[in-house]
Amino acid sequence: MKAVIALEDGTVFTGQSFTGRGEAVGEIVFNTSMSGYQEVLTDPSYTGQLVVMTYPLIGTYGINPEDMESAAVHPKAFLVKEYQRLPSNFRSRQSLAEFLQAHGVLGVEGFDTRALVRHIRTKGAMKGIVSTEELDAVKLVEKAKNWPGLIGQDMVRLVSCSTPYGWADNHPVPGSSFSTTAGSADGLKVVLFDFGIKYNQIRILADKGCRVLVVPATTDAATIMAMEPDGIFLSNGPGDPAGVEGVVSTLRQLLGRLPIFGICLGHQMLGLAYGGSTYKLKFGHRGGNQPVKNLLSGRVEITSQNHGFCVDMSTLDPDEVELTHVNLNDNSCEGMRHKRWPAFSVQYHPEHAPGPHDSLYLFDRFIDMMQEHRRST
Known part of the structure; x- marks a missing residue:
């Protein structure tokens, strides 16, 4: 046909x-x-x-x-x-x-x-x-x-879950309770904001012993804090981060109170919450073979990527936010961390699915950060 x-x-x-x-x-x-x-x-x-x-x-x-x-x-x-x-x-x-x-x-x-x-x-x-x-x-x-296009549109509302759910036996479990998991992470409780989450992000945290609860993108800060989590995970998702309603305000209320790890759209939302801006890439980065340099270690990681927007590091205060990863094809921002608050993020997909496993260490970094926060509170 x-x-x-x-x-x-x-x-x-x-x-x-x-x-x-x-x-x-x-x-x-x-x-x-x-x-x-x-x-x-x-x-x-x-x-x-x-x-x-x-x-x-x-x-x-x-x-x-x-x-x-x-x-x-x-x-x-x-x-x-x-x-x-x-x-x-x-x-x-x-x-x-x-x-x-x-x-x-x-x-x-x-x-x-x-x-x-x-x-x-x-x-x-x-x-x-x-x-x-x-x-x-x-x-x-x-x-x-x-066709109106993606710029300025809130695409997250089309894909985010409507009610919370946990994870068990490699499947979502409806309900507002954290999954019960035993493992090396000592049952750390992680709230995952669903901006369009990929299951493998949940799988990895659960496999590492975290108790996970996925919540809608519209969940407010007071509700999150009432859950008494050990950390907050910001998922990937579609479209223009600047078009997503309400999330930036929520993140600003949570910054500094709990460890935060963001991936892809979650990374971009953190950039906006820090006071920066984002821009649309010419043709985006999508594939399982994208080279990224870790500026903290000097190592090059081959990464899985899927994004059309990027954080503009020139709009962020360098005394507050540090660039940690760059794309070796176009030198765009691929990762950053806050210098005062326990928050870091990457633009690419360390959970792979599909793609290489070079960046799985980031989940361990998040777990270490949560364990340190638990010890200090």
């Missing part, structure tokens, strides 16, 4: 749908991971986006329930060079096409993904549309232009 991909600048590609009829409009972005497409699809940070995979053969190992990073598929469309119709893996339970169809997400193949990615790298991420319903390129370009 013919499908047309149109960008707001008038660029058009033609391919074929491998999931049936449909139409989707969003921001076209690309991911450079060679595997991990299921984790990409179930990452809430991709809400509102049309994802292009740079690796040409996608679908080879199918889909399995263990690799879900949320309960849903979040990109509006999934664009690949060549879809593999016969998955081969002992863990596979269904094909990629069946998975996308079950979640109502359009899948398209058979076009020059290299040309599209190179165009985005040159011109920057832009609005786009993919359709099997409307094949008139002029009309599709106009539709793409009319």
Whole structure:
């Protein structure tokens, strides 16, 4: 079935749908991971986006329930060079096409993904549309232009949980009580703000012995403090941090009172809470092979990333906030820590899923910080 991909600048590609009829409009972005497409699809940070995979053969190992990073598929469309119709893996339970169809997400193949990615790298991420319903390129370009885009939008409200939940047996457990876990972290209680959280962030903290409780992004500071946690975790999430309502005010009330660890959107929200600002990257960082330098140790980490916005370190007071990690491709901020308060964050995804495990030490740093806070109170 013919499908047309149109960008707001008038660029058009033609391919074929491998999931049936449909139409989707969003921001076209690309991911450079060679595997991990299921984790990409179930990452809430991709809400509102049309994802292009740079690796040409996608679908080879199918889909399995263990690799879900949320309960849903979040990109509006999934664009690949060549879809593999016969998955081969002992863990596979269904094909990629069946998975996308079950979640109502359009899948398209058979076009020059290299040309599209190179165009985005040159011109920057832009609005786009993919359709099997409307094949008139002029009309599709106009539709793409009319889409409001992600800047200034509160996308977190679309993906954050509505009620708290814990974690047990590798699954969410509804309720407002901390998970019961025994382990090396001595049962430290961690409140996780859900801005669009990936399950592997919860898994790692739980596996390290933390008792976790995931709460909606709208939870206020008084409610958090009444829970008497040992630390606060700020998750990843989609869209423009400046468009998220209420969170910055909450974080300013919590800073200095409890250890805080932020990832991706959580990192950006901390930057805003510190008094800084964020900006949109030209085409973002998305993939499992992004080089980051740890300025504190001098080591280079290969990281998993998915973000289109960045903290502007020039807007933060260097006497208060220290840059700790930089992206070696464009020198943008990848990590920071507060010099007076127990708070630190990174722009990338140390929980991997998919991607390398180079940065797992950050979870241990958070646990050490919580243990120190517990000893001092």
